[in-house]
Amino acid sequence: MALVSLTLSGCGATSGGTRLTDQEETLSRQMQDRSLAPATPDERAAIRNQDLLTQAAFWAEAYQMNPADREAAIELSGVLRQVGSAARAAEVARQSLALYPDDTQLQARYALALTASGQGAQAVESFNRALSARPDDWRLHNAYGVALEQAGRSERARARFLEALDLSPGEPAILTNLAMSHMLAGDPEEAERLLRQAADHDRAGPETRQNLALALALQGRFAEAEDIARADVPADKAAANMDYVRALMSTNRSWDRLRESELSGLR
Incomplete structure (x- = not known):
């Protein structure tokens, strides 16, 4: 079952500090072959229109050339x-914060990267500092809610999601995160209400519908849930998902297992 709706931008965890990947190394060498001079302001502005891998290689080269380059650190952390x-x-942002400890953009990058790697409890202070400079940024409030949910502070997480909704009413990403927080707290009825609102939005993604199916299945409405699930996954996968939820509900620790599954997939 795809339990992935407490979300940030697509991120996963890797190790190895700031070492380049093979693809980044290749692109970096190509850039170095053209010129070893620092990129001009125009080149830096233009790179933001390129694909993410090209951006990653560009900013990695700039950062390696000058680790004190604040802009390169901010951009590289975000693209990574x-x-x-x-x-x-997170490592890039952390290293740069040693040079610029009061930089709220770096604090935001660090908090987002920690949360994307499932370390929300460690991101709380950085979120607070970032939001002191950007109190009206609904995306930061939303991501902070995810971090708090990861840290087991669900009531505070829901408060953050509600603050984000005040800033961006009807935003499906926020509604979905708030719904999943209610679902993890054992309230699939409220989760269903919120997920239906989110699913009606033009920008709602398949994860919203899949989690709506989950909310319905947790209420025992398996046929309805399977119909919704089939909108985005093959029929056999939708049926397998329903079997998973049935098995989940057959144990005395069903909500604990759901929470463990959901939090392990937070990115």
Whole structure:
């Protein structure tokens, strides 16, 4: 069952500090062959229109050339998180914070990367510092809610999601996260209500519908849940998902198991 809806931008964890991947090494060498001079402001502005891997190689080269380059650290951390290297993104931001401890952009990058790698409890202070400079940023409030949920502070997490909704009413990402927090607390009825709101939005993704199916299944409404699940996954997969939920509900620790499954997939 795809339990993935307490979300940030797509990120995964890797190890190895700030070492480049093979693909990044290749692109970096190509750039070095063209010129070893630092990129101009125009080149830095233009790179943001390129694909994420090209951006990662560009900013990695700039950062390696000058580890004190604040802009390169901010951009590299953000791009690494988006391409699935959350642990490396956190390391880049952490190293740069040693030079710029009061920089709230770096604090935000560090908090987001920690949360994307499942270390939300460690991100709380950085979220607080980042939000002191950007109190109206609904994305930061939403991500902070995910971090708090990871830290087991569910009531505070839901408060953050509600703050995010005040700033961006009807945003499906926030509604989905708030719904999943209620589901993890054992309230699938409230989760269903919120997920239906999210699913009606033009930007709602398949994860919203899959989690709506989960909320219905946890109420014993398996036929309805399977119909919704089939909108995004093959029929056999939808049926397998329902079998998983039935097995989950047959144990005395069903909500604990659901929470463990959900939190292990937070990214």
